[in-house]
Amino acid sequence: MESQLLAYDYPLLGAFWTVLWIFLWVLWFMLLFRIIIDIFRDDGMGGWGKAGWLIFVVILPFLGVLVYIIARGKSMGAREIKHVQEQRADMDAYIRATAGSGSQVDELAKLSQLRASGDITDAEYERAKEKILR
Structure with a gap:
């Protein structure tokens, strides 16, 4: 006989655990990246320090991430806040320039x-007006 897979063969708790594990894996990869x-991004750390941390995090990911966070x-x-502030300052400068x-x-x-106040002559006014209208 052919076996059928019915909805009650996969219980609700099993679906919950599957969704929970998927969520935890996505969270883990977000934290890792x-x-x-x-x-x-850290400007205070030298090249060898960056290489060491990167190797530690890639070779032993769980331990590396835990130690890095601690x-x-x-x-x-603080570095994330500084980065966002720099981005905002750059955007504001770009908007002002544009x-x-x-x-x-x-x-x-x-x-x-x-x-009208007599600070410039009519000829100076006409020259400045043409520059503005170009």
């Missing part, structure tokens, strides 16, 4: 005020 990224866990968070100092309308209004 985060530690490897942290090893390369030895360098606090500074790992946006420019202001729109053409604002610059023309300032130029018009300078001409």
Whole structure:
């Protein structure tokens, strides 16, 4: 006779354990890759130190990750915060550079005020206006 696999042949607790193990493996790999990224990101550690930690984490992953977290866990968070702050500063600088100092309308209004107050002549006003409109 042919055997059929029915839904009740795989109990709910078995499904729960399977999902739990998959979750733990995904979590483990995320932690492992985060530690490897942290090893390369650390500017205070020399090349031999990075190579040693990397070999330790790759050859003996469970022990290597455990020792790395114990030895360098606090500074790992500080490096992550520093990296995010640097990224934000770079993005802000890029946005400021891309946006420019202001729109053409604002610059023309300032130029018009300078001409009205007598700080620049009409010829200087026309030259500056042509530069802005280019």
